[in-house]
Amino acid sequence: QVRLVESGGGLVQAGGSLRLVCVVSERTANYYGMGWFREGPGRGRNFVAGIEWNSGRPYYADSAKGRFVISRDKTKDSLYLEMNNLNVRDTAVYYCGASKLFVQASEFGYDVWGQGTQVTVSS
Numbered sequence: 001q002v003r004l005v006e007s008g009g010g011l012v013q014a015g016g017s018l019r020l021v022c023v024v025s026e027r028t029a030n031y032y033g034m035g036w037f038r039e040g041p042g043r044g045r046n047f048v049a050g051i052e053w054n055s056g057r058p059y060y061a062d063s064a065k066g067r068f069v070i071s072r073d074k075t076k077d078s079l080y081l082e083m084n085n086l087n088v089r090d091t092a093v094y095y096c097g098a099s100k101l102f103v104q105a106s107e108f109g110y111d112v113w114g115q116g117t118q119v120t121v122s123s
Helices: none
Strands: 004-007 010-013 018-024 033-039 045-052 058-060 068-073 078-083 092-099 117-122
Touching (some): 004 092, 018 092, 045 068, 045 078, 058 068
Parallel strands (some): 010 117
Antiparallel strands (some): 018 078, 045 058, 068 078
16 A cells, blocks of 8 residues: 655744655555645644646645645655745644545545644744
8 A cells, every 4th residue: 555754844933934745655546636634733634735646736725825835746756735934823733645536625535644744833
């Protein structure tokens, strides 16, 4: 089964930027949609951004539009999330997920998850 490994999280001041990376250990043709989700303190796992692996078409939650950019590099089997102008509400554990169907805003549409990477934004 494919394995996802996230990295790039850390502590950043409000207004700063971070770039998250998700490496796919074994790319198969069965995963069509990739997504970034986050779990903040006391909150569920919420959609941040997604991308169709083949076409590269991106999708964003309202909270991410204009600040975050999702991309993928098929040659490196890697997914990225560039996060800019971060604020304290972005503090969360960020997860990447792989879907055998398509990009979905619901966490239940994803078949494989990474272990998560912590992002902490200080004021």
